[in-house]
Amino acid sequence: MTKKKSNQGVEILAIGTELLLGNILNSNAKWLAEQLALIGLPHYRQSVIGDNVERLKEIILEISQRSQILITTGGLGPTPDDLTTETIAQLFQTKLVEHKTILEDIKKKLNGLNQLLESNLKQSLLPEGANILPNPLGTAPGMIWSPKDNFTIITFPGVPSEMKKMWEETVKPWLIKKQPSNKIFKSKTIKIAGIQESVLTEKIADLLKKKNPTVATYASLGEVKIRITAQAKTNQEANRIINPIEYELEKIFGTSIFGKDEETLASILIDLLRKRGETISLAESCTGGQIASAFTSIPGSSDVFLGGVVAYNNSIKQNILKVPLNLLEKHGAVSSAVAMAMARNTRQLFHSDWSIATSGIAGPSGGSKNKPVGLVEIFISGKTSEESIQENFGSYRGRDCIQKLSVVRALDRLRLFMLKQS
Amino acid sequence: MTKKKSNQGVEILAIGTELLLGNILNSNAKWLAEQLALIGLPHYRQSVIGDNVERLKEIILEISQRSQILITTGGLGPTPDDLTTETIAQLFQTKLVEHKTILEDIKKKLNGLNQLLESNLKQSLLPEGANILPNPLGTAPGMIWSPKDNFTIITFPGVPSEMKKMWEETVKPWLIKKQPSNKIFKSKTIKIAGIQESVLTEKIADLLKKKNPTVATYASLGEVKIRITAQAKTNQEANRIINPIEYELEKIFGTSIFGKDEETLASILIDLLRKRGETISLAESCTGGQIASAFTSIPGSSDVFLGGVVAYNNSIKQNILKVPLNLLEKHGAVSSAVAMAMARNTRQLFHSDWSIATSGIAGPSGGSKNKPVGLVEIFISGKTSEESIQENFGSYRGRDCIQKLSVVRALDRLRLFMLKQS
Numbered sequence: 001m002t003k004k005k006s007n008q009g010v011e012i013l014a015i016g017t018e019l020l021l022g023n024i025l026n027s028n029a030k031w032l033a034e035q036l037a038l039i040g041l042p043h044y045r046q047s048v049i050g051d052n053v054e055r056l057k058e059i060i061l062e063i064s065q066r067s068q069i070l071i072t073t074g075g076l077g078p079t080p081d082d083l084t085t086e087t088i089a090q091l092f093q094t095k096l097v098e099h100k101t102i103l104e105d106i107k108k109k110l111n112g113l114n115q116l117l118e119s120n121l122k123q124s125l126l127p128e129g130a131n132i133l134p135n136p137l138g139t140a141p142g143m144i145w146s147p148k149d150n151f152t153i154i155t156f157p158g159v160p161s162e163m164k165k166m167w168e169e170t171v172k173p174w175l176i177k178k179q180p181s182n183k184i185f186k187s188k189t190i191k192i193a194g195i196q197e198s199v200l201t202e203k204i205a206d207l208l209k210k211k212n213p214t215v216a217t218y219a220s221l222g223e224v225k226i227r228i229t230a231q232a233k234t235n236q237e238a239n240r241i242i243n244p245i246e247y248e249l250e251k252i253f254g255t256s257i258f259g260k261d262e263e264t265l266a267s268i269l270i271d272l273l274r275k276r277g278e279t280i281s282l283a284e285s286c287t288g289g290q291i292a293s294a295f296t297s298i299p300g301s302s303d304v305f306l307g308g309v310v311a312y313n314n315s316i317k318q319n320i321l322k323v324p325l326n327l328l329e330k331h332g333a334v335s336s337a338v339a340m341a342m343a344r345n346t347r348q349l350f351h352s353d354w355s356i357a358t359s360g361i362a363g364p365s366g367g368s369k370n371k372p373v374g375l376v377e378i379f380i381s382g383k384t385s386e387e388s389i390q391e392n393f394g395s396y397r398g399r400d401c402i403q404k405l406s407v408v409r410a411l412d413r414l415r416l417f418m419l420k421q422s
Numbered sequence: 423m424t425k426k427k428s429n430q431g432v433e434i435l436a437i438g439t440e441l442l443l444g445n446i447l448n449s450n451a452k453w454l455a456e457q458l459a460l461i462g463l464p465h466y467r468q469s470v471i472g473d474n475v476e477r478l479k480e481i482i483l484e485i486s487q488r489s490q491i492l493i494t495t496g497g498l499g500p501t502p503d504d505l506t507t508e509t510i511a512q513l514f515q516t517k518l519v520e521h522k523t524i525l526e527d528i529k530k531k532l533n534g535l536n537q538l539l540e541s542n543l544k545q546s547l548l549p550e551g552a553n554i555l556p557n558p559l560g561t562a563p564g565m566i567w568s569p570k571d572n573f574t575i576i577t578f579p580g581v582p583s584e585m586k587k588m589w590e591e592t593v594k595p596w597l598i599k600k601q602p603s604n605k606i607f608k609s610k611t612i613k614i615a616g617i618q619e620s621v622l623t624e625k626i627a628d629l630l631k632k633k634n635p636t637v638a639t640y641a642s643l644g645e646v647k648i649r650i651t652a653q654a655k656t657n658q659e660a661n662r663i664i665n666p667i668e669y670e671l672e673k674i675f676g677t678s679i680f681g682k683d684e685e686t687l688a689s690i691l692i693d694l695l696r697k698r699g700e701t702i703s704l705a706e707s708c709t710g711g712q713i714a715s716a717f718t719s720i721p722g723s724s725d726v727f728l729g730g731v732v733a734y735n736n737s738i739k740q741n742i743l744k745v746p747l748n749l750l751e752k753h754g755a756v757s758s759a760v761a762m763a764m765a766r767n768t769r770q771l772f773h774s775d776w777s778i779a780t781s782g783i784a785g786p787s788g789g790s791k792n793k794p795v796g797l798v799e800i801f802i803s804g805k806t807s808e809e810s811i812q813e814n815f816g817s818y819r820g821r822d823c824i825q826k827l828s829v830v831r832a833l834d835r836l837r838l839f840m841l842k843q844s
Contacts, residue, residue, distance in 0.1 A: 018640055020465055021609075022456025023649070026448055029470070034444030043442055044477060046470035048451070051638075055466060062484075078620040079639060080630055109818070119620050137819060139620075159641075161823065218445060282732070288718025289711030292732040296710025299786055299821060307738040309731055310704070310714040316729040320771060350738060364721055399721060 009042035011067045013059065015074040015084055016158060017050040028073040028156070028163055035167060039176055040185035040231060041069075051081040057091045064151045069175075074158035076140035078119035084155055085143065089127040092147035096125040099132060106139045133170055138162045144174065183231050186238035190226045190249050191259045193412040197224050203252055213241050221401060222408030223265075255419055258412060265411040266294040266301075272418055273304040273354070280414075281350035282308030283321055283342040285333065286360035286376060290407045306350050311342065321345045334359050334371055336388045339379035347381045354418075355381045356410050360391075362399045376406045380414050387417050431464035433489045435481065437496040437506055438580060439472040450495040450582055457589060461598055462606040462653065463491075473503040479513045486573045491597075496580035498562035500541035506577055507565070511549040514569035518547040521554060528561045555592055560584045566596065605653050608660035612648040612671050613681045615834040619646050625674055635663050643823060644830030645687075677841055680834060687833040688716040688723075694840055695726040695776070702836075703772035704730030705743055705764040707755065708782035708798060712829045728772050733764065743767045756781050756793055758810045761801035769803045776840075777803045778832050784824045785817055798828045802836050809839050 012029050019026055029046050036043045045067075049059050056075075063070050075084030089096050102124040110120065123140050126132065130145035133154065140157040147153065154171055156163040176184075192200065197219035201208060204226070207215040213230040226249060230241035250257060259268045273280055282291050288310055295305040309320055314333050317323040323341040331337040343357035360376030367373035373395035380387045393405045434451050441448055451468050458465045467489075471481050478497075485492045497506030511518050524546040532542065548554065548565050555564035557579065564577040576593055578585040614622065619641040623630060626648070629637040635652040648671060652663035672679060681690045695702055704713050710732055717727040731742055736755050739745040745763040753759040761779045769777035782798030789795035795817035802809045813831055815824045 017638065018649075019452075020455055020468065021459045021651070022452045022454070023640070025452050026468075030441075030444045030447050032444070033442055037443045044472060044474075045481070046442065046448075048468035050466060052466075059467070077641070079623040080627070081638060109816075117620050117624060119624055137823075161820070216445065279735075284711075284714075286718075289706075289714025289730065289732065290718075292706075292711025292734070293715050296708075296712075296732070296734055297822065297825070299784075302735045306735040307732040307742075308711065310711065310718070310729040312714070312718055313701075313724045313728040316772060319773070320729075349742065351741070362721075400719065403719070 009044050009067060010036055010069040010071060011063050012046045013070060013072045014048045015072055019048045020050045028160055032071060038185055038187055040183055041175060051083060053083060053087050056087045060091055068150055069152050071154045073156045073163060076155060076157040078123060088153060094127040097128050099124050099126060102141050109139050133166055135162050135166055137165050142166060185229055185231055187227055187229045188242050188246055189261050190257055192224045192253055192256050193222060193258050193408060195256055200224050213245055221404045255416060258415055267298050269411060269415055270298050270301050270304055278353035279304050279306050280354040281306045281346050281352040283346040283357040284308055284310050285312060285358055286362050287358045287403055287406050288312055290403055291410060294407060306352050309346060317342060334361055334375060334377055336377055339377040343379040343381035353383055356414055358406055358410055360406055362402045363395055364399060374402055378410045380417055389413050431466050431489060432458055432491040432493060433485050434468045435492060435494045436470045437494055441470045442472045450585055454493060459607050463597060473505060475505060475509050478509045482513055490572055491574050493576045495578045495585060498577060498579040500545060510575060516549040519550050521546050521548060524563055531561050555588055557584050557588055559587050564588060605655060607651060607653055609649055609651045610664050610668055611683050612679055614646045614675055614678050615644060615680050615830055617678055622646050635667055643826045677838060680837055689720050691833055691837055692720050692723050692726055700775035701726050701728050702776040703728045703768050703774040705768040705779040706730055706732050707734060707780055708784045709780045709825055709828050710734055712825055713832060716829060728774050731768060739764060756783055756797060756799055758799055761799040765801040765803035775805055778836055780828055780832055782828055784821045786821060796824055800832045802839055811835050
């Protein structure tokens with residue numbers, strides 16, 4: 001049954017019965033696929049299999065016959081149904097050996113516990129000859145192991161944050177070094193808010209047909225990313241391929257581009273405020289703390305983001321933000337007038353240079369004919385100028401989506417407003 | 423190379439290069455997996471393959487040798503890289519025949535266009551002998567076809583809404599009728615906070631070995647889910663299988679169980695507060711609005727969740743929450759004394775029955791020997807009783823993780839505190 005290796009590339013195998021039961025999305029495979037594409041490693045197949053020794057052996061044997069590298073996720077935990085490592089060792093008839101360094105690391109991470117748990121012991125076992133793939137964030141290390149010629153297995157735990165860190169620190173550099181061609185892939189991501197993906201792609205139809213660099217768009221809630229990917233021999237060559245396209249996109253989309261690569265709307269605003277020596281505060285109703293969460297996810301943001309009030313119940317708008325009762329009664333909580341009072345009063349209360357207020361109907365109930373679910377009022381109050389924004393995100397999108405779109409819109413409108421001012 | 427069919431079940435194959443590039447999540451496979459579990463059809467493997475004739479033939483041939491039913495998604499559209507139907511026909515050496523009824527249907531759906539597009543013509547072709555799987559929402563029909571004994575292929579388009587409609591209207595009833603056994607699967611999920619997965623699994627080692635129901639654990643940040651899954655002929659029988667295990671878990675874990683199935687810590691607290699006719703407010707520093715976001719993600723929460731103050735910058739703790747300067751100077755912002763003042767003053771300010779305050783060092787910088795990154799102070803202030811909680815989540819987990827663990831811990835400790843009181 002020996003077979004010529006038909007794929008000669010990488011395969012991804014996600015291990016876990018919860019995936020076969022449809023309990024969770026296989027977001028790990030998507031993330032790894034994206035990373036493999038970025039470093040230019042061909043990847044032709046993905047599989048999912050349950051926590052079952054026989055089926056796991058069967059599929060790994062198949063993959064070892066057709067591909068060079070197998071990347072697995074899942075099954076490295078301490079429970080009995082975590083059986084990736086021991087099954088691989090069995091399949092390739094190799095004994096497991098204990099690694100003292102892993103044991104020491106696990107002990108450190110479980111320092112709240114008096115002694116190492118029996119179940120964690122198995123996490124220190126790897127097949128003889130396998131290299132430890134260190135896990136800086138959890139107790140489950142992975143491995144990089146070539147059980148036979150021209151076939152390497154790389155195992156990751158299923159926890160996405162751990163997998164990502166292990167990829168960045170160990171696996172990515174290892175794969176890049178191992179690659180036969182000297183080609184590198186380099187990407188630049190341009191981030192845009194406030195333009196629909198279909199409208200955007202029509203404007204760059206020609207660019208989307210290019211071969212090197214490739215240009216592709218990815219939409220998420222309220223934002224679109226355009227990724228330029230160049231294949232080149234050196235970093236400098238890659239830059240020479242990317243730069244003219246980046247410049248062209250800047251010409252086409254101008255200030256609609258809010259950031260690049262790892263930048264987020266919140267990080268861009270924090271930078272902008274810091275440069276201007278200004279501060280901001282928030283009065284959140286329908287966004288319920290999500291704008292504050294976006295700012296506070298940025299390390300060191302407390303020098304410009306002072307804080308905010310989540311004025312969810314109307315009594316708080318009145319008592320703490322001092323929105324006059326007659327304003328609430330006359331216009332309703334979701335109105336430009338109330339959002340204005342919320343923003344102005346919060347700016348005074350926090351002694352900040354800027355304030356944003358949000359008030360809207362996130363649903364599913366609470367809508368009316370004049371004020372349907374999806375209606376959101378945003379008010380930006382600055383020292384010398386103000387802006388009132390009304391959005392209708394529609395009811396069909398659902399509560400979670402309306403809240404998230406409101407966050408993106410509020411941050412982006414503040415960004416544009418500040419740019420106009422400077 | 424004939425092989426005994428090892429799986430005897432269903433496989434899912436998602437077709438599309440965009441999946442291999444990591445451009446989109448394979449949400450179709452998750453959805454179908456869930457649906458298959460609900461009707462009790464065993465499903466042992468999922469695969470993803472690109473838009474490539476040879477690789478597609480190779481994988482479908484493999485699947486036809488080991489499984490009884492193959493469900494594919496994608497590759498039914500009008501563009502040249504949509505090649506599912508013709509590739510399957512080629513593989514099983516069957517000619518394609520044109521279906522007038524499909525053509526009529528496509529014409530109706532494209533009525534904005536004067537004439538049928540050339541590219542849509544191919545959507546009316548199916549292998550001879552295949553049954554049309556109607557697509558009420560789009561121009562791409564699927565098929566149900568048995569190209570050989572004991573093997574059936576069901577093709578869906580990749581558009582999730584179309585696939586779901588076609589599943590509900592045609593495929594689901596067809597599969598239920600075809601099923602040899604009348605078994606159904608039913609699951610119950612028990613949710614636990616405050617116990618590490620490894621500790622938890624040791625306590626239920628025996629249960630984890632059971633066959634019907636099966637018992638499995640899934641960990642996420644600060645929480646562990648235990649899922650009990652029964653296979654039975656009727657819903658009542660499934661309940662009879664699940665109930666004793668559920669009862670046993672309740673005995674073992676008691677109040678550490680915060681909820682079941684779709685319940686979340688936030689939804690449970692909102693319910694608990696509503697039953698008691700009590701309200702809550704928040705003073706968030708290190709969690710920066712994330713506890714508020716958790717509450718406001720629950721529709722209708724504004725009757726018990728009044729709102730909160732995100733006191734991120736220390737000036738806000740002083741000016742708005744009236745934390746005395748000498749307290750801040752003497753103990754530092756991350757201290758039990760300051761968290762207490764924040765919680766107490768917020769409860770007064772908002773006139774709420776309860777208040778939670780958080781203050782911690784989420785990092786990556788700002789830590790010291792006495793107050794390392796990962797140290798979090800939580801204070802619960804009630805009308806008649808209070809609790810101070812200190813946690814050290816460790817610095818290795820990173821900012822995002824420390825913030826999320828703080829949210830889970832704060833909500834869970836409030837829940838336990840309220841239960842003790844009643």
